[in-house]
Amino acid sequence: xxxxxxxxxxxxxxxxxxxxxxxxxxxxxxxxxxxxxxxxxxxxxxxxxxxxxxxxxxxxxxxxxxxxxxxxxxxxxxxxxxxxxxxxxxxxxxxxxxxxxxxxxxxxxxxxxxxxxxxxxxxxxxxxxxxxxxxxxxxxxxxxxxxxxxxxxxxxxxxxxxxxxxxxxxxxxxxxxxxxxxxxxxxxxxxxxxxxxxxxxxxxxxxxxxxxxxxxxxxxxxxxxxxxxxxxxxxxxxxxxxxxxxxxxxxxx
Amino acid sequence: xxxxxxxxxxxxxxxxxxxxxxxxxxxxxxxxxxxxxxxxxxxxxxxxxxxxxxxxxxxxxxxxxxxxxxxxxxxxxxxxxxxxxxxxxxxxxxxxxxxxxxxxxxxxxxxxxxxxxxxxxxxxxxxxxxxxxxxxxxxxxxxxxxxxxxxxxxxxxxxxxxxxxxxxxxxxxxxxxxxxxxxxxxxxxxxxxxxxxxxxxxxxxxxxxxxxxxxxxxxxxxxxxxxxxxxxxxxxxxxxxxxxxxxxxxxxx
Amino acid sequence: xxxxxxxxxxxxxxxxxxxxxxxxxxxxxxxxxxxxxxxxxxxxxxxxxxxxxxxxxxxxxxxxxxxxxxxxxxxxxxxxxxxxxxxxxxxxxxxxxxxxxxxxxxxxxxxxxxxxxxxxxxxxxxxxxxxxxxxxxxxxxxxxxxxxxxxxxxxxxxxxxxxxxxxxxxxxxxxxxxxxxxxxxxxxxxxxxxxxxxxxxxxxxxxxxxxxxxxxxxxxxxxxxxxxxxxxxxxxxxxxxxxxxxxxxxxxxxxxxxxxxxxxxxxxxxxxxxxxxxxxxxxxxxxxxxxxxxxxxxxxxxxxxxxxxx
Numbered sequence: 001x002x003x004x005x006x007x008x009x010x011x012x013x014x015x016x017x018x019x020x021x022x023x024x025x026x027x028x029x030x031x032x033x034x035x036x037x038x039x040x041x042x043x044x045x046x047x048x049x050x051x052x053x054x055x056x057x058x059x060x061x062x063x064x065x066x067x068x069x070x071x072x073x074x075x076x077x078x079x080x081x082x083x084x085x086x087x088x089x090x091x092x093x094x095x096x097x098x099x100x101x102x103x104x105x106x107x108x109x110x111x112x113x114x115x116x117x118x119x120x121x122x123x124x125x126x127x128x129x130x131x132x133x134x135x136x137x138x139x140x141x142x143x144x145x146x147x148x149x150x151x152x153x154x155x156x157x158x159x160x161x162x163x164x165x166x167x168x169x170x171x172x173x174x175x176x177x178x179x180x181x182x183x184x185x186x187x188x189x190x191x192x193x194x195x196x197x198x199x200x201x202x203x204x205x206x207x208x209x210x211x212x213x214x215x216x217x218x219x220x221x222x223x224x225x226x227x228x229x230x231x232x233x234x235x236x237x238x239x240x241x242x243x244x245x246x247x248x249x250x251x252x253x
Numbered sequence: 254x255x256x257x258x259x260x261x262x263x264x265x266x267x268x269x270x271x272x273x274x275x276x277x278x279x280x281x282x283x284x285x286x287x288x289x290x291x292x293x294x295x296x297x298x299x300x301x302x303x304x305x306x307x308x309x310x311x312x313x314x315x316x317x318x319x320x321x322x323x324x325x326x327x328x329x330x331x332x333x334x335x336x337x338x339x340x341x342x343x344x345x346x347x348x349x350x351x352x353x354x355x356x357x358x359x360x361x362x363x364x365x366x367x368x369x370x371x372x373x374x375x376x377x378x379x380x381x382x383x384x385x386x387x388x389x390x391x392x393x394x395x396x397x398x399x400x401x402x403x404x405x406x407x408x409x410x411x412x413x414x415x416x417x418x419x420x421x422x423x424x425x426x427x428x429x430x431x432x433x434x435x436x437x438x439x440x441x442x443x444x445x446x447x448x449x450x451x452x453x454x455x456x457x458x459x460x461x462x463x464x465x466x467x468x469x470x471x472x473x474x475x476x477x478x479x480x481x482x483x484x485x486x487x488x489x490x491x492x493x494x495x496x497x498x499x500x501x502x503x504x505x506x
Numbered sequence: 507x508x509x510x511x512x513x514x515x516x517x518x519x520x521x522x523x524x525x526x527x528x529x530x531x532x533x534x535x536x537x538x539x540x541x542x543x544x545x546x547x548x549x550x551x552x553x554x555x556x557x558x559x560x561x562x563x564x565x566x567x568x569x570x571x572x573x574x575x576x577x578x579x580x581x582x583x584x585x586x587x588x589x590x591x592x593x594x595x596x597x598x599x600x601x602x603x604x605x606x607x608x609x610x611x612x613x614x615x616x617x618x619x620x621x622x623x624x625x626x627x628x629x630x631x632x633x634x635x636x637x638x639x640x641x642x643x644x645x646x647x648x649x650x651x652x653x654x655x656x657x658x659x660x661x662x663x664x665x666x667x668x669x670x671x672x673x674x675x676x677x678x679x680x681x682x683x684x685x686x687x688x689x690x691x692x693x694x695x696x697x698x699x700x701x702x703x704x705x706x707x708x709x710x711x712x713x714x715x716x717x718x719x720x721x722x723x724x725x726x727x728x729x730x731x732x733x734x735x736x737x738x739x740x741x742x743x744x745x746x747x748x749x750x751x752x753x754x755x756x757x758x759x760x761x762x763x764x765x766x767x768x769x770x771x772x773x774x775x776x777x778x779x780x781x782x783x784x785x786x787x788x789x790x791x792x793x794x795x796x797x798x799x800x801x802x803x804x805x806x807x808x809x810x811x812x813x814x815x816x
Binding site: 034118119122123124126127129130131132133134 | 341
Binding site for chain 1: 511512514515518519522523525526529530533534
């Protein structure tokens with residue numbers, strides 16, 4: 001909380017307080033029993049309620065990938081099954097997790113930051129503390145757990161719906177028959193791909209929820225502070241999703 | 254018994270409280286008065302350990318709450334009920350759940366017991382029947398009364414009021430003042446009222462502490478305050494009376 | 507209300523887990539449910555058979571290889587595989603490894619036993635047989651062999667056409683060569699019937715072409731660029747070869763006359779089985795290679811996955 005943070009030290013200070021906040025939150029896991037109801041509520045909000053928008057985005061990304069791949073493959077030398085071989089791993093490896101990540105950074109990240117930010121500026125967090133509750137644990141742990149549990153669920157839904165969307169558009173649009181699409185996908189299928197996607201979605205879920213909690217919990221000022229925290233939560237989550245995406249691809253692939 | 258000794262606190266290098274000592278004896282109602290920004294709320298937050306002192310100490314029943322581990326601090330806090338400035342009701346819950354929240358969290362009462370207890374508390378603040386209403390649907394005065402019901406739900410030994418009448422019309426302010434006085438008698442609690450509203454002070458407190466420029470400028474009973482010749486204190490008291498236009502203001506020499 | 511939250515979460519997690527498991531199995535080409543049964547067999551030489559290879563019955567894919575390992579008891583290759591439940595593998599069935607290792611299209615054929623014998627139980631053992639003896643069946647295969655050669659060369663022609671059309675600088679020589687080659691096929695066909703000495707020399711030339719192609723598309727030639735480059739070299743050689751073919755074409759006319767007179771019969775073919783063994787496997791390989799390349803260029807174009815673009 002010192003004012004004279006140098007440009008070099010500021011990120012280190014931010015990382016430090018972020019880590020401490022999470023440490024504080026998860027060192028209260030012993031009280032998990034009292035968070036349980038909250039965890040379920042957050043899971044519904046993060047996961048179940050996000051399903052429609054994630055499904056919509058995934059269906060369209062699958063469809064668009066199919067159409068564009070078909071458009072790029074003009075050579076008669078290359079069989080159409082290649083479209084399936086490109087669309088399916090694309091969804092599983094990258095689009096399923098990243099599209100879901102971006103949507104949830106906007107939808108879930110912003111909501112968490114706004115919620116906690118408002119609680120902060122209206123002293124609801126102080127009220128929790130004054131009652132003798134561990135506000136960090138009570139507010140942050142359920143949200144982060146909901147993120148890391150429900151995000152992989154959304155990723156699976158997104159991959160499934162995206163592939164189905166690609167398959168449907170490819171077949172109905174006359175780009176590639178469904179059978180060839182699936183044959184191509186099978187030929188190049190790597191069992192590690194969906195595992196990698198799951199790992200990614202797990203990490204993304206953690207990134208989005210924890211960063212948004214951090215931003216929201218430490219909101220300063222009134223309505224403006226809440227607005228700032230909300231924007232920052234969404235933007236920073238997106239940036240760190242991209243960074244984590246690259247880091248995971250570089251280390252695990 | 255709450256005792257504040259030589260409290261010093263600064264934010265970003267700017268001192269807010271420089272040397273504050275105060276003793277709040279059991280069973281009394283102590284008003285902490287002073288101009289906006291004089292550090293009243295900062296002092297209040299030290300008393301429940303939401304802030305930790307830079308120097309000096311705050312003891313509750315002999316326990317130095319600025320130095321004890323977080324877990325023990327939370328135990329101490331459960332003896333406090335706090336009415337925050339805006340009420341700080343949890344806006345995700347209805348009024349009933351707000352009052353029930355500390356009971357659900359810290360007691361092992363059954364649902365039936367909780368229901369009876371919450372209804373008692375709401376009756377105490379003359380709000381029987383508002384249980385199903387959400388905080389957003391309540392007026393400012395009602396919100397504070399629900400918050401007061403929540404603050405007393407665990408039958409605390411100490412109740413802290415942060416600007417209980419600010420932002421309310423004079424009539425509602427009166428209602429709140431009456432409530433505070435009643436509660437003090439019925440529950441025989443020690444109360445701390447942080448306010449700049451002299452009308453409140455005169456109707457509910459038996460002692461006052463005047464903070465001026467970060468220091469404890471004057472402490473005494475209400476009678477002593479009337480008799481005080483301290484220019485700064487007199488100026489503050491007079492300004493307040495004039496502003497409110499209090500019809501039955503005590504005659505000051 | 508209180509319960510419906512838990513229910514929603516639980517149901518979505520369970521659904522996701524089911525989709526994940528079934529989806530992975532689906533794309534791995536494993537059966538989604540237990541509609542197959544496992545069998546075992548043993549070979550002296552698995553010829554490159556690996557887990558995931560197709561198991562066929564009469565040319566129809568009915569399952570896949572699960573595991574290939576050396577049986578420590580007898581140092582033979584133990585192969586575990588599964589086939590669809592509807593396929594009645596009965597006593598007296600046997601397995602054969604087939605396909606072409608260099609192209610990675612190894613598979614296992616199950617030759618079914620007679621319909622009236624008992625079914626092999628789940629986990630049961632089926633004996634294997636080595637690839638059928640080519641020499642023994644050669645005489646009856648000779649006409650088929652010639653057809654295959656014809657077909658293979660026709661395929662080569664069309665592949666080269668396609669290749670040429672993809673090249674920036676169409677090769678006039680190649681076009682000519684292909685034309686003459688197509689013409690030569692008929693001649694060659696007749697020639698084969700006529701006299702084996704001549705055929706022998708021609709086939710040696712074809713052998714050269716094929717091994718060139720093999721080098722181009724064997725295990726090392728897995729990029730399109732390299733393949734096309736190699737193809738160019740092969741085409742240059744083809745050109746030369748076909749000149750020789752042309753030169754012999756006139757001789758073929760004489761041969762045809764001889765055939766008409768009844769000299770030189772198909773029976774002569776079996777007099778030199780070595781030649782025909784080589785011809786058969788060579789043309790079979792070429793055929794398989796070309797068919798596979800046309801059907802699955804993706805196999806040679808692994809780098810073209812666009813996945814990493816995202």
